[in-house]
Amino acid sequence: MLAPFVKTGVKIFEQTIKKIDIVQEWVQDNFHKISPLFPPYYGKSARFLPYVVHTPYFIDDTPPGAYDFTLEQNGKLKIPIPAPCQGTIRRTRFQGKNGSFTTAHGAGQIVELMCDGTNYYWLMGHLVQGSPPRTGTRIKKGQSIGIQGLTGRTSGYHVHAQIHYHSGQRITNRKITRPFVENYIKFLRKGSY
Numbered sequence: 001m002l003a004p005f006v007k008t009g010v011k012i013f014e015q016t017i018k019k020i021d022i023v024q025e026w027v028q029d030n031f032h033k034i035s036p037l038f039p040p041y042y043g044k045s046a047r048f049l050p051y052v053v054h055t056p057y058f059i060d061d062t063p064p065g066a067y068d069f070t071l072e073q074n075g076k077l078k079i080p081i082p083a084p085c086q087g088t089i090r091r092t093r094f095q096g097k098n099g100s101f102t103t104a105h106g107a108g109q110i111v112e113l114m115c116d117g118t119n120y121y122w123l124m125g126h127l128v129q130g131s132p133p134r135t136g137t138r139i140k141k142g143q144s145i146g147i148q149g150l151t152g153r154t155s156g157y158h159v160h161a162q163i164h165y166h167s168g169q170r171i172t173n174r175k176i177t178r179p180f181v182e183n184y185i186k187f188l189r190k191g192s193y
């Protein structure tokens with residue numbers, strides 16, 4: 001007497017599996033459309049060992065919306081900065097201790113990384129002069145985008161980070177940027193190997 005019920009159960013189970021397959025397929029096919037909604041910090045990454053990330057002066061309002069954090073590995077500070085996303089080097093420039101306030105005042109060696117499938121890019125400053133890859137270089141997530149340094153107006157090794165829209169406009173709303181930066185720091189602390 002149980003056989004028909006078992007059969008029905010198996011059928012429902014099979015149908016459910018099929019539906020899950022369809023959803024998975026749809027997500028894969030449409031990932032480029034929905035990916036701008038997600039910070040692209042998960043998935044494949046170049047290999048690197050976990051970083052210690054110090055955030056005593058995390059919030060930096062010069063200019064508004066920026067973040068500061070210090071990377072450390074095996075007690076060293078002059079170390080590669082892993083890319084927060086897969087993308088392309090948008091621009092690099094060295095501006096010493098000065099430079100426009102609206103972009104990145106006194107941020108020394110700057111690198112900008114456009115994240116694939118999104119409408120924003122990261123700007124990082126105080127890198128070792130000349131350490132970022134050239135404009136147009138394709139970058140894997142986790143790959144080095146330069147060396148943490150002391151250029152510009154800083155008294156200690158740290159990364160100054162800002163997130164900008166493609167238009168160049170800096171995103172000052174931390175409700176938008178904070179999850180990106182926190183995800184990035186989680187990614188650095190976890191490592192990829």
Ligand SMILES: [Zn+2]
Binds near residue numbers: 160
């Ligand atoms: Zn800063």
